Amino acid sequence: DMASTILKSFDRDSDWVEYHAETLAETVKQEASDSHRFDVAATERKAFDLWYAGYHEKAIDRLRNPNGLTSLDPQTRGWLLQFASYIAYDWGNSELADKLQREAYAENRNLLRPKTLPPYRPLPKPSKQAAAIASQFRGYHLRRGFLKHFEEVVSYLHAKATANQFEQSLVEFAQLIGLSSERCDNHGVGPDVLWLLPQLVGVIIEAKSRKDGKNSFTKEEHGQLLVAEQWFKKEYPGYKAVRVSVHPSNIATEAAIASGSYALTYEKLNAMIADARTLFRKLSESQLTDIEVEAECTRLLEVSSIRADRLLEHYMVPFIQR
Numbered sequence: 471d472m473a474s475t476i477l478k479s480f481d482r483d484s485d486w487v488e489y490h491a492e493t494l495a496e497t498v499k500q501e502a503s504d505s506h507r508f509d510v511a512a513t514e515r516k517a518f519d520l521w522y523a524g525y526h527e528k529a530i531d532r533l534r535n536p537n538g539l540t541s542l543d544p545q546t547r548g549w550l551l552q553f554a555s556y557i558a559y560d561w562g563n564s565e566l567a568d569k570l571q572r573e574a575y576a577e578n579r580n581l582l583r584p585k586t587l588p589p590y591r592p593l594p595k596p597s598k599q600a601a602a603i604a605s606q607f608r609g610y611h612l613r614r615g616f617l618k619h620f621e622e623v624v625s626y627l628h629a630k631a632t633a634n635q636f637e638q639s640l641v642e643f644a645q646l647i648g649l650s651s652e653r654c655d656n657h658g659v660g661p662d663v664l665w666l667l668p669q670l671v672g673v674i675i676e677a678k679s680r681k682d683g684k685n686s687f688t689k690e691e692h693g694q695l696l697v698a699e700q701w702f703k704k705e706y707p708g709y710k711a712v713r714v715s716v717h718p719s720n721i722a723t724e725a726a727i728a729s730g731s732y733a734l735t736y737e738k739l740n741a742m743i744a745d746a747r748t749l750f751r752k753l754s755e756s757q758l759t760d761i762e763v764e765a766e767c768t769r770l771l772e773v774s775s776i777r778a779d780r781l782l783e784h785y786m787v788p789f790i791q792r
Contacts, residue, residue, distance in 0.1 A: 548581055
């Protein structure tokens, strides 16, 4: 079967060409940063050559101040700084290596955690929801490719996913619907996941996604939410805090004293995903220009429960005492 498929590609089989154009090509993103990728690779290569030749200081400077790369995304900038940290460590300058690794981790928290953590850097205030959603569609040659990416993200929002998969998907889902979001649990201080809404509202989320549905929300679990709320108020003054736990039910024990906190049950999470899918499918199937997509998204959000100022009302359920 595999050999036959390869031959269809080589022979330019008409059915294969049509399938490829309609289905596979949708997954290819055309990102604005594509033109910088070779420049980033060239910077890494030059830094490596300088390091190999014994010019550690020049190699580090090349990575900290890459020529011609003025608009790097934080993830790539952090990656280059981590490379510089490694070179500084090899050079024997452990103080500089630690400093560079803290800078790298502040830019990209998927990198190695430094010995001393850098100060937390708050998320920027979210832009208008329709504008944030529309901007993501511009990265796809065929808009249905965005819908395919959406399905890949939400495929991990279920009870059998690992905690890591679930939390990361919860972050990416929020970003797809136009919110600012990140994972920010720092040794039990911050929440598992944070959503920022344009109305200066922070949704503080603790994910108990793998918990048995028969078990109630406990005092210890509510305590985690309260600690996360205190962290949020310190880091985001001026925002309203909303405590939410992803939990199989909205039933809490008496000791939890969970009034004022909310459950995002699987039933409500699936409803949220379905409403987002409806919105994205309509946008994906439209023949509008990029500018018109934002206006259409604004119109659709007016009648959708996925609109940021309706999320809490439609999908978050208050906890009740068992």
